[in-house]
Amino acid sequence: MSMVHVSARVNGDAVEFLCDSRETLLDVLRDRLALTGAKEGCGTGDCGACSVIFNGRLVASCLVLGAEAEGAEIETVEGMADGEKLHPLQQKIIEHAALQCGICTPGILIAARALLAKNPDPNEKEIRYWLAGNLCRCTGYDKIIRAIQDAAAEMREEA
């Protein structure tokens, strides 16, 4: 089995790994880099639990090959908090009880941060359509929407 050598940057840190050409970026993050924050809910791009930022774009990491990460900048949920200080989205998800089991939460956080970077004041509908690729089976989305709007408001004030 021939392995591919890849150098990339994850949450600002330089990383290097060898991976099988069949391994996805999600496999690599979890199995080789011990970053298990991104979850595999489907492996087919349908649930969003594996969402990460890949060279500035929101992607399903189960649909990216590990070998494609050469030279890439990758951001995962593990890089969202600033040391001890949670990102406002993380804080608001907790405050609004916008998670029950929490398996979708890393993907939702990454997707929501990407949304707020594009649109700092999204309305309910915009959030719903943006998150349409992030399945949550527990919450019915209501509290997630509220948490994102609340975080957006706080971030606008701080900005």
Add this chain to the structure above:
Amino acid sequence: MALDEGKDVKGGHDAREYDHEGEFRHVGTRPDRPDGVDKVTGRARFGADAYAPGMLHAAILRSPHAHARILKIDTSRAEALEGVKAVVTRADFASGLEGEDWNILENIMAGEKALYDGHAIAAVAATSKFIARDALELIEVEYEILPHVTDVDEAMQPGAPVIREGAAEPGVPEGMHPNVVRYHESGHGDVEAGFAEADLVIERHFTTEATHQGYIEPHACLAQMGPDGRGELWCTTQGHWNVQKLCAKLLGVEASAIRVTASEIGGGFGGKTTVFIEPVAMALARKTGRPVKLVMSREEVFRASGPTSSASMDVRIGMKKDGTMTAAEGTFRLQGGAFPYAPMEFTAMCAFACYDLKHVRQRGFDVMTNRPKQAAYRAPGSPMAAFAVESVVDELCQKLGLDPIEVRLKNAAREGTRASYGPTYPRIGLVETLEAARAHPHYCAPLGPNQGRGVSCGFWFNFGGETSVTLALSMDGTAQIAVGTPDIGGSRASMALMAAEELGIPYEDVRVTIADTASLGYNEISHGSRVTYASGLAVIKAARDAKRKLIARAADKWGIDPEAVEWRDGAAHPAGENAGDFEPLSIKEICAEMGATGGPIAGHYEATPEGAGVSFATHIVDAELDPETGKTTILRYTVVQDAGKAVHPSYVEGQFQGGAAQGIGWALNEEYIYGEDGRLQNPGFLDYRIPVASDLPMIDTVIVEVPNPGHPYGVRGVGETSICPPLAAVANAVSNAAGLRLRQLPMRPARILEALEAKADGEG
């Protein structure tokens, strides 16, 4: 709750535990959950997040046939593949099992026959996932394909393929097909006499499809077992003691040989109450002597975990012109896959539980088909019953020109009502939910064209079960609670709130841990909406036990009787003037000296609480139908449910909203689709479409609090009832929007269009 536990279901308990007086200090507040930071930072470890040195990866070979005799399995080529460390088949598991243990073994690894598409045939452990998967292709299986049946009604027909001869239990009526394995009948009164009193009797036929719990986290585990026969298992489960018990039986070892640790759990909804892959991973670990990780793919989750039953139902209800229901009768046929125990008695028992009926009768049939063994799904059996019954009630209201909430209020079960399934209700809150729904602005908001409003009630028993909790006090007066019920939806927060309430200490001073099977007495699965009720009651009782000990220490120190000491605001106080004049002793002061005053202080509870109060809900939904496409849009949704006492209201609301969302999916989109070949056609989230954010509106909630007499604070379980009303509520809304009634779920656009066309033809 899991039916296959064979446990008694009761609703009319007379356990009197409610003893709360005065205001709550912590209970009813909304603090951040203790595990919140772990869950937003990626630190929380779920089933697939565990790794071990030297770990192997496993994969399972599954039957592509719905029904086939296994003539031969040749694993030699797979075993010869570089990197493959072991292959297991049925021969690697215990023999001589009986009853449900045998059923579970047969389900997780086929014996003589493959019984459904996806049935496990063999499993491989190898040094990488890819090698394990490649090895599956080298296993040669010779099948003799047998005729199959996947539909519940067809499986009951004469001439239908027999899934298993001799599986029927006593009590099944004479002359039924051997696929009918169990029968239930209950009720009271004389239904024919009741129907004779009615001004209008409506009888209808309904069907619902099998749906999946749809938890986002696939089943995953990491197993180890050394040559000493001692094993460790890490897995995502709703009940690790049950996993321990089942793995031990299926592997033929003692329960204590396997220590099971529950990971964080990424959703369960009943689907993680049993075992699927865990015994397989253990068998591979035993054979290789190395840690084995086994994770299901999403496709495997759909094909080979435990979806819910599909149902075929007939319901007949009689009503007087003034809305009084005179009699009700229902027949409920459920298929539970290739094994017994479809929850048909729950369907039958829940069907008319909302109503005070003089004459009522319900029958249930448990039918086997070539599908995966059903598992519990949120209030198992109840949502389909509510769909049928509440649709007929709605139709009666329409035909008699009556308001659907008034009619339900007129017939609602109350304290003292003899339930349709037997017991007499203690204090219950159905009437309160109906009154709150009627008073809600949603109920009288104006509707536009093609829009309709639907109402439905729903019922679930709730459950107690074996429960063990330990509350240990630290030297600094903080508390550490070990519970045995995995935290699926914020239960650590509820436990901490109840402990803080009892001990009079800050919420932040309580740490709640989910203990492993070696650290605590047996704990029943987190199911039956039992966690906040039963583990909550156990936490309260353990805290009271600890408090008694704290009081004894203070009494000792003061040289007075423990009866003369009372606990208030986190401190021991002399009770009244006669007790003596002492400065209060805080929990911190008492704990700081615990070593010298008698040793460590901990409180315990080990028992089986029996007073889980039944729970009722009323839902209101507005739907809009697009006559061009047949698409239904949910515009507005309100859940009103009795929580007894909401310990952490945000998480109670979350349960209400989540149940409603799942119910909407069941009503509109979700279904297991089997092809002619008996294979599941849609084993993925693309084709099995659960509601996404853009499918739903905000979901309004009203928490009604009618204390449960069986819990010290009045708590009732809330997790399951919320999925019971939505199927009918949405169907009723569609009916009111378009003047057509769908009695088959899901109400997918094509079905609605067909019904619209049929209606137009009928009118034209």
